[in-house]
Amino acid sequence: MTNQSIVDIMNNCLSGDELKNALDFAAYLEANEMIVNGAEISYKGKPVCYMHIDAAREYPGPWTIWSEGDYSSEHADIPIDQHIKEIAWAHINTCGDCPAGCSFGKRKAVFGRQFDNVCNADMAFHIPNAQTLECVKKLLEMRKRET
Numbered sequence: 001m002t003n004q005s006i007v008d009i010m011n012n013c014l015s016g017d018e019l020k021n022a023l024d025f026a027a028y029l030e031a032n033e034m035i036v037n038g039a040e041i042s043y044k045g046k047p048v049c050y051m052h053i054d055a056a057r058e059y060p061g062p063w064t065i066w067s068e069g070d071y072s073s074e075h076a077d078i079p080i081d082q083h084i085k086e087i088a089w090a091h092i093n094t095c096g097d098c099p100a101g102c103s104f105g106k107r108k109a110v111f112g113r114q115f116d117n118v119c120n121a122d123m124a125f126h127i128p129n130a131q132t133l134e135c136v137k138k139l140l141e142m143r144k145r146e147t
Contacts, residue, residue, distance in 0.1 A: 006036040006053070013055045013062055018127060022053070022063055025133055032144070048143035049136070050121065059126060066093065066121035067139045069146065072109040078141050085111045087135035093124040 010022040052060040095105030105117030
């Protein structure tokens with residue numbers, strides 16, 4: 001799926017502020033050379049996060065972004081303020097024994113704070129608002145540096 005087709009899906013599945021935020025996120029992905037391929041979003045051929053969009057109102061619909069990676073600490077060149085950390089912590093994805101392969105989760109550090117039962121997809125951002133998307137973008141900046 002190209003970034004253009006994800007815009008079509010967003011236009012077909014979302015409305016109002018949800019659509020505005022999703023289109024802003026799609027523009028961010030394109031400006032940062034990230035490619036949407038199905039549920040995977042990649043940078044230089046390596047996955048940086050995953051996204052689900054559909055018209056359903058039940059989780060994970062209509063729109064969820066999952067981030068995974070090493071967020072145990074900050075990157076020196078990507079400052080993460082307390083507000084962004086609190087958004088990340090509020091979206092820790094507790095393992096639900098899904099097919100992600102982490103069966104009942106793992107203990108992980110996220111920006112210096114320890115969490116139990118964390119899924120392989122560390123954070124789940126369900127119907128992210130503009131502030132939450134700022135956090136997602138910071139996480140993606142960190143993931144891009146790792147590729």
